[in-house]
Amino acid sequence: MEMNMSFSHDMDDEYEKLIRRMNPPRVVVDNEACKNATVIRVDSANKHGILLEVVQILTDINLIITKAYISSDGNWFMDVFNVTDHDGNKILDEGILDYIRKSLGPESCFIPSMRSVGVKQSMDHTAIELTGSDRPGLLSEVCAVLRHLKCNVVNAEVWTHNTHAAAVMQVTDEETGTAITDPERLAKIKTLLCNVLKGSNKSSLAKTVVSHLVTHTERRLHQMMFADRDYERAGEDVLDDRQRPNVNVVNWYDKDYSVVTIRCKDRPKLLFDTVCTLTDMDYVVFHANIDTLGTDSYQEYYIRHIDGSPVKSDAERQRVTQCLEAAIARRVSEGLKLELCTTDRVGLLSDVTRIFRENSLSVTRAEVTTKAGKAVNTFYVRDASGYPVDAKTIDSIRQVIGQTILKVKGNPEDNKPNAQESPTRFLFGGLFKSRSFVNFSLVRSYS
Numbered sequence: 073m074e075m076n077m078s079f080s081h082d083m084d085d086e087y088e089k090l091i092r093r094m095n096p097p098r099v100v101v102d103n104e105a106c107k108n109a110t111v112i113r114v115d116s117a118n119k120h121g122i123l124l125e126v127v128q129i130l131t132d133i134n135l136i137i138t139k140a141y142i143s144s145d146g147n148w149f150m151d152v153f154n155v156t157d158h159d160g161n162k163i164l165d166e167g168i169l170d171y172i173r174k175s176l177g178p179e180s181c182f183i184p185s186m187r188s189v190g191v192k193q194s195m196d197h198t199a200i201e202l203t204g205s206d207r208p209g210l211l212s213e214v215c216a217v218l219r220h221l222k223c224n225v226v227n228a229e230v231w232t233h234n235t236h237a238a239a240v241m242q243v244t245d246e247e248t249g250t251a252i253t254d255p256e257r258l259a260k261i262k263t264l265l266c267n268v269l270k271g272s273n274k275s276s277l278a279k280t281v282v283s284h285l286v287t288h289t290e291r292r293l294h295q296m297m298f299a300d301r302d303y304e305r306a307g308e309d310v311l312d313d314r315q316r317p318n319v320n321v322v323n324w325y326d327k328d329y330s331v332v333t334i335r336c337k338d339r340p341k342l343l344f345d346t347v348c349t350l351t352d353m354d355y356v357v358f359h360a361n362i363d364t365l366g367t368d369s370y371q372e373y374y375i376r377h378i379d380g381s382p383v384k385s386d387a388e389r390q391r392v393t394q395c396l397e398a399a400i401a402r403r404v405s406e407g408l409k410l411e412l413c414t415t416d417r418v419g420l421l422s423d424v425t426r427i428f429r430e431n432s433l434s435v436t437r438a439e440v441t442t443k444a445g446k447a448v449n450t451f452y453v454r455d456a457s458g459y460p461v462d463a464k465t466i467d468s469i470r471q472v473i474g475q476t477i478l479k480v481k482g483n484p485e486d487n488k489p490n491a492q493e494s495p496t497r498f499l500f501g502g503l504f505k506s507r508s509f510v511n512f513s514l515v516r517s518y519s
Contacts, residue, residue: 411451
């Protein structure tokens with residue numbers, strides 16, 4: 073059976089390579105067509121997941137997508153992106169422009185079925201994936217266990233949302249600086265971390281995966297939190313409607329599409345987050361229009377399930393709505409942003425998170441990177457009791473860690489989605505002559 077599956081996979085891979093040779097992707101990068109953005113046009117043979125692949129590549133090089141038009145109704149994928157850098161300028165760096173052409177064009181080796189998650193082997197580090205219930209001090213406890221087990225965290229990303237926590241960590245052996253390969257040691261790491269994640273609530277679901285695979289970290293975090301059902305809201309955790317993005321799902325039966333519209337506050341990587349979730353839920357985007365209106369983002373997707381059907385029931389509509397709301401909220405960074413930059417050393421992350429915990433700060437999101445002996449870590453923290461972070465507490469922590477090492481990056485961010493009511497509008501109104509939309513239920517009103 074294993075040989076048959078391997079043979080089938082090889083055949084699919086060879087067929088896909090043949091299709092790509094016959095229909096190589098075409099990429100045009102244009103800095104003249106738009107006054108305030110670089111325009112990227114991508115034409116390619118269509119394949120499930122190709123939209124996510126393209127968006128992922130553009131997002132990974134920190135481009136801001138201000139507008140996008142997608143059409144893939146058939147065997148061909150056509151996409152137009154307007155992109156800028158984080159300062160709102162066109163992309164003029166020839167190195168970046170050349171990378172875009174090579175990554176998306178005929179020279180690229182991207183195959184959506186293989187690289188949409190980006191799984192590959194690595195012996196440089198050991199990958200640890202953690203999911204469980206969030207609680208104050210959890211990251212500190214995890215880092216303390218890894219320190220005790222002589223593991224050095226070289227890269228990590230941690231998300232929390234709706235009482236759920238997920239982390240992808242890359243660790244090395246403290247002595248050798250390489251991946252940890254001993255099976256008994258790996259089993260011990262897995263067992264102890266699972267115990268930490270469970271805490272006092274031994275019945276709570278907690279999961280630890282230890283491997284030598286390298287994955288696309290943000291894609292995996294979305295998948296892990298989705299699998300942990302972080303989109304389900306308990307009664308006491310239900311947000312006021314005004315704090316939620318405006319997500320609407322209706323069926324257009326004349327064309328067998330479901331139309332998903334999203335209106336929320338714009339932010340970097342928003343398009344990646346929504347496309348990632350639709351792809352992981354096995355929906356195919358046939359058309360889409362993305363527009364940035366001031367500080368707001370408007371997204372419109374014409375989708376079908378991978379089996380060709382539109383959204384079939386009110387329960388499915390509610391699930392799509394909740395999952396997209398969760399995808400948008402996961403990356404929203406609640407709390408005060410702290411940035412640590414210093415020479416890396418073993419146990420640094422354990423020491424810093426312990427100091428946070430001792431000062432009653434809870435980490436809601438973290439990004440840990442190590443490069444050329446330097447540690448650059450970003451933490452979003454809030455008071456563990458739910459009160460605003462006290463300035464004296466931060467001053468005290470900075471005195472312990474170092475005033476120049478730990479910096480406060482602005483005030484607590486206002487990340488509440490824009491809740492202004494806007495009538496549902498369809499940007500593809502001129503694309504089709506006939507339209508017949510059926511809503512499953514009353515659309516949530518916003519005030």
